[in-house]
Amino acid sequence: MKNSKHFETNAIRTQVARSEQREHSAPIYATSSFVFDSAEHARAAFAEEVEANIYSRFSNPNTDEFIEKLCLLEGAEDGVATATGMSAIFLALSSHLRAGDHIVSSGNLFGTTLQVMNNLLSRWGISHTLVAIDDNEEWEEAIMPNTRLLFTETPSNPGLDLCDLQFVGKLAKENNCLFVVDNTFATPYLQNPLQYGAHLVCHSATKFIDGQGRTLGGAVVGSKSVMKEVRTMARQTGPSLSPFNAWILSKSLETLAVRMDRHCENALKLAIHLQNHPKVKEVKYPFLSDHPQLELAQKQMRMGGGLVTLELSGGLERCKKFIDHLQLLSCTSNLGDTRTTVTHPATTTLAKQTREEQEEVGVTEGSIRISVGLEHIDDIIADLEQALEKSERV
Ligand SMILES: Cc1ncc(COP(=O)(O)O)c(C=O)c1O
Numbered sequence: 081m082k083n084s085k086h087f088e089t090n091a092i093r094t095q096v097a098r099s100e101q102r103e104h105s106a107p108i109y110a111t112s113s114f115v116f117d118s119a120e121h122a123r124a125a126f127a128e129e130v131e132a133n134i135y136s137r138f139s140n141p142n143t144d145e146f147i148e149k150l151c152l153l154e155g156a157e158d159g160v161a162t163a164t165g166m167s168a169i170f171l172a173l174s175s176h177l178r179a180g181d182h183i184v185s186s187g188n189l190f191g192t193t194l195q196v197m198n199n200l201l202s203r204w205g206i207s208h209t210l211v212a213i214d215d216n217e218e219w220e221e222a223i224m225p226n227t228r229l230l231f232t233e234t235p236s237n238p239g240l241d242l243c244d245l246q247f248v249g250k251l252a253k254e255n256n257c258l259f260v261v262d263n264t265f266a267t268p269y270l271q272n273p274l275q276y277g278a279h280l281v282c283h284s285a286t287k288f289i290d291g292q293g294r295t296l297g298g299a300v301v302g303s304k305s306v307m308k309e310v311r312t313m314a315r316q317t318g319p320s321l322s323p324f325n326a327w328i329l330s331k332s333l334e335t336l337a338v339r340m341d342r343h344c345e346n347a348l349k350l351a352i353h354l355q356n357h358p359k360v361k362e363v364k365y366p367f368l369s370d371h372p373q374l375e376l377a378q379k380q381m382r383m384g385g386g387l388v389t390l391e392l393s394g395g396l397e398r399c400k401k402f403i404d405h406l407q408l409l410s411c412t413s414n415l416g417d418t419r420t421t422v423t424h425p426a427t428t429t430l431a432k433q434t435r436e437e438q439e440e441v442g443v444t445e446g447s448i449r450i451s452v453g454l455e456h457i458d459d460i461i462a463d464l465e466q467a468l469e470k471s472e473r474v
């Protein structure tokens with residue numbers, strides 16, 4: 081297909097070449113390796129003189145289709161599909177860094193990404209400074225002579241704070257650093273960080289890209305030149321996405337736009353419903369009128385996304401009761417599902433961080449993260465209302 085200027089058409093009509101069976105929907109290429117026409121063809125394929133699938137750790141028609149689509153949607157030239165979002169993030173970080181290098185990252189990150197920064201990278205002599213995601217001066221002041229990479233996740237998990245992508249993109253350029261953005265929460269439908277100067281974009285495809293809580297997956301995309309190292313590292317270390325999961329994720333991208341429209345519509349309705357609610361201390365949503373970065377959100381995001389965070393008074397006990405009283409909504413750590421999911425970050429996804437570290441990124445024992453699904457909004461609100469009511473009773 082010739083590329084369209086429309087997101088939906090690219091997401092639906094990008095497909096691996098039709099086989100001689102003339103299938104309409106792409107088949108699953110469940111094969112570890114591919115055959116060569118001859119010994120000479122094998123040599124030329126390994127020498128990269130001809131384009132050919134060799135081995136599914138390197139490439140496979142299903143992962144290629146998924147990545148080609150994602151590249152079109154993110155405005156990237158090249159990409160690599162990975163087994164999980166964490167392997168995508170680790171790949172993006174490890175491909176370009178050496179012992180002695182320094183990272184500046186927002187501290188407002190998914191817990192496991194923070195653990196990679198705090199506990200793993202130092203083993204290989206890579207240091208980092210964490211800054212407040214929304215403080216441009218802190219970003220600037222944290223740059224050191226050996227800073228090679230700037231990293232952020234925006235909106236952040238679970239605080240829904242934003243990084244000014246244009247500012248940090250420019251900072252990266254001025255200081256000759258790579259800028260890597262985890263775009264999991266926004267998805268390529270709501271935000272394209274490469275437009276603002278990011279060099280690599282990572283995704284946990286496990287979330288909204290799959291969108292139905294079925295499979296793990298990830299991806300790193302960027303320009304051809306920056307992806308070269310990432311591709312080599314992936315080929316040699318093998319965090320490859322399976323053809324089956326790539327097939328699911330490619331199919332899922334076909335419906336990303338319509339799903340995100342409804343996720344965002346439901347999330348905004350829920351946030352407005354809970355704003356100034358007598359049983360809720362605080363509500364955070366990037367497109368809510370009182371979000372401190374509303375203007376930035378409207379500049380760099382098409383809509384506010386599918387996540388809403390709440391602050392309940394009454395601390396841990398109240399939150400536990402609230403979650404235990406939910407009847408329709410699910411208590412689970414995943415997000416981006418058609419089903420609304422509710423998480424208590426302080427005791428789950430950020431449990432490995434100290435209380436002080438949690439509070440630095442705005443998470444308290446009263447914080448609740450809601451990934452607003454595609455059920456009817458009236459049913460979502462009704463379930464939350466009855467759980468809020470019951471959790472207040474002694
Ligand atoms: C923002 C963000 N990035 C990365 C990840 C890791 O993704 P995965 O679980 O697919 O490894 C998550 C998981 O929750 C996430 O929320």
